[in-house]
Amino acid sequence: MTKQLPxxxxxxxxxxxxxxxxxxxxxxxxxxxxxxxxxxxxFNTLLTGxxxxxxxSGGAQFMIxxxxxxxxxxxxxxxxxxxxxxxxxxxxxxxxxxxxxQSERFLLFFAVSLNDExxxxxxxxxxxxxxxxxxDAIQVEHYSLLFWAVSNVIGSLIGSALKxxxxxxxxxxxxxxxxxxxxxIKERLTIVIAILAGVLAVVFLTLTKSTIGLVIxxxxxxxxxxxxxHYLLExxxxxxxxxxxxxxxxxxxxxxxxxxxxSGQNS
Amino acid sequence: MNSVNTWTxxxxxxxxxxxxxxxxxxxxxxxxxxxxxxxxxxxxEWMRFVPxxxxxxxxxxxxxxxxxxxxxxxxxxxxxxxGILVLVIAYVTRSMAISVVAGLVxxxxxSMII
Numbered sequence: 606m607t608k609q610l611p612x613x614x615x616x617x618x619x620x621x622x623x624x625x626x627x628x629x630x631x632x633x634x635x636x637x638x639x640x641x642x643x644x645x646x647x648f649n650t651l652l653t654g655x656x657x658x659x660x661x662s663g664g665a666q667f668m669i670x671x672x673x674x675x676x677x678x679x680x681x682x683x684x685x686x687x688x689x690x691x692x693x694x695x696x697x698x699x700x701x702x703x704x705x706x707q708s709e710r711f712l713l714f715f716a717v718s719l720n721d722e723x724x725x726x727x728x729x730x731x732x733x734x735x736x737x738x739x740x741d742a743i744q745v746e747h748y749s750l751l752f753w754a755v756s757n758v759i760g761s762l763i764g765s766a767l768k769x770x771x772x773x774x775x776x777x778x779x780x781x782x783x784x785x786x787x788x789x790i791k792e793r794l795t796i797v798i799a800i801l802a803g804v805l806a807v808v809f810l811t812l813t814k815s816t817i818g819l820v821i822x823x824x825x826x827x828x829x830x831x832x833x834x835h836y837l838l839e840x841x842x843x844x845x846x847x848x849x850x851x852x853x854x855x856x857x858x859x860x861x862x863x864x865x866x867x868s869g870q871n872s
Numbered sequence: 873m874n875s876v877n878t879w880t881x882x883x884x885x886x887x888x889x890x891x892x893x894x895x896x897x898x899x900x901x902x903x904x905x906x907x908x909x910x911x912x913x914x915x916x917e918w919m920r921f922v923p924x925x926x927x928x929x930x931x932x933x934x935x936x937x938x939x940x941x942x943x944x945x946x947x948x949x950x951x952x953x954x955g956i957l958v959l960v961i962a963y964v965t966r967s968m969a970i971s972v973v974a975g976l977v978x979x980x981x982x983s984m985i986i
Binding site for chain 1: 890920922923927936968971
């Protein structure tokens with residue numbers, strides 16, 4: 606596989622570092638906060654580092670800290686974690702078409718350090734940059750893992766000396782997700798789907814009282830989106846709902862070409 | 873006796889190990905299955921809508937849903953206003969770094985005012 610670099614002087618590792626930097630930097634305050642919380646919940650520094658590497662999920666680690674402070678039983682914490690982490694199945698499924706032909710070992714390491722935020726960065730790069738490779742993607746994952754784990758350990762070390770407003774810090778991730786939604790808006794239909802996703806998320810989160818609501822609403826919304834797009838492409842290919850907000854006009858053939866290009870050389 | 877938490881380090885360790893497995897299984901299994909088989913086109917088209925649906929759901933959860941899973945608006949007014957600002961800034965600049973920093977600054981300032 607040959608790659609043409611836009612700037613041949615720039616090594617690949619530095620290019621992926623540059624791509625992952627906004628994410629890395631937003632991990633610093635959140636990681637610090639998470640380390641402080643875990644420290645308060647009784648985790649020692651070594652275990653804080655370990656949980657940041659093995660679980661590597663902001664949401665999960667915040668939840669561990671808060672459930673420990675209310676002395677929840679082990680099994681119920683693990684069960685809650687399971688429901689919280691189920692959404693990763695969706696991330697893996699939607700990235701898998703870009704990871705075809707990779708070795709078993711690569712997939713294992715890729716999966717271990719996959720999470721919402723580096724998925725966000727990598728999905729966007731895979732979808733928009735034809736030269737983005739699985740090797741670049743795993744580097745982004747590892748950079749974010751490094752920043753996350755180090756910030757957590759430092760947070761654990763400074764412990765109670767640091768006073769952090771959690772609502773403010775956590776908004777860094779919210780802002781990152783808002784950015785990702787905006788970048789996903791490619792045609793008018795996507796805006797409708799985003800609104801539907803918001804409404805269904807409220808419905809299922811309040812109904813299930815658990816993050817499983819996220820999984821249900823995502824599966825349902827994306828399937829409805831798929832059905833509407835399919836219906837429009839078949840019956841009303843000129844529908845204004847399919848207008849692209851940037852790039853070329855959409856026809857069925859174009860869409861197919863794009864899919865083949867994006868998924869690499871699998872035939 | 874520690875009033876905050878009474879767990880020992882060994883219990884914390886087992887929590888991490890079990891947590892690793894419940895986090896790892898949903899991360900790994902779909903990747904393993906779907907990279908080996910021929911993925912039907914309809915599945916790919918379905919998965920194409922996953923990012924926008926999931927990220928919107930995560931934003932809505934962060935902004936409108938309380939820790940007891942109630943739908944709330946008024947207690948989160950600073951986040952809502954900051955969220956709209958980020959939306960506009962992200963659309964105009966298309967920069968992740970600027971969006972995140974602008975979000976942090978605006979939610980910090982807004983939560984002091986409101």
